[in-house]
Amino acid sequence: MLQTVLYDGSFDGWLCAVFDVYDYKFGNAEIVTEARFRGNLFGAAHTVRNDARHSARVWKGLEAKLSGDALKDVYRTFLSEADGAETVLLQYVQHVFAHTTSVETDFSHPAVLYVTQMGRKVWREQHRMEAFVRFQRTGDGLYYGFIEPDHDVLPLIAPHFTSRYADQRWLIYDGRRRYGLYYDGERTETVELRFDEAVGGGRAASPVYDPSEELYQQAWKQYFKSVNIPARKNSKLHLQHLPRRYWKYLTEKQG
Structure with missing residues (x-):
């Protein structure tokens, strides 16, 4: 039995x-x-x-x-x-x-x-999330990233972001599982959050953007466009390294 x-x-x-x-x-x-x-x-x-x-x-x-x-x-x-x-x-x-x-x-x-x-x-x-998370700066100086991975990779990516972004406060929020990683400048902890529809369930921090954030995003999109050489475009290879389901995290792929 x-x-x-x-x-x-x-x-x-x-x-x-x-x-x-x-x-x-x-x-x-x-x-x-x-x-x-x-x-x-x-x-x-x-x-x-x-x-x-x-x-x-x-x-x-x-x-x-x-x-x-x-x-x-x-x-x-x-x-x-x-x-x-x-x-x-x-x-x-x-x-x-x-x-x-x-x-x-x-x-x-x-x-x-x-x-x-x-x-x-x-x-x-795990490694794609480490590469593809894009942060948005809020008005109080917090850097915010939103993800919806197929698997619960937050525990796996915590060491990478804690080491790489040790000089700033940040929050990475998993919208599928409704919890996140918060780094306060000294240590990283898991936090549970519930966003309302004003921020799309946590998908965007635009309602609390730093005023300069939109300018930064536009500059990054322009840079991405300028380094893309049409004659060398290889869409098949591009999708192998950057599957379409991850585009929603990338500033350069928006709009």
């Missing part, structure tokens, strides 16, 4: 769910967030109690068995938010712990192949 294991949606919560699968000896289990659970026809589900000792024990076990790149793929796959990813990750962990030698390149196992491919997919979006 399939045992449903419910957790709170956090990565630590997922690690605790893995711990409980082993602790309670659930032979056939699926891990589902409490928010997504819609009931079980064959009995009550098991709800995980978060315990830092349990999550640390599972993670230390994985650190002993996996390379740094494979550990990153586990975390990125979790952040993918793909349907069923938590259960596939459980199967991946079970395969890892069932062998004394490394299985992270055992692509004949569906869970290993899935985690490797999904980790790469999330990694690509």
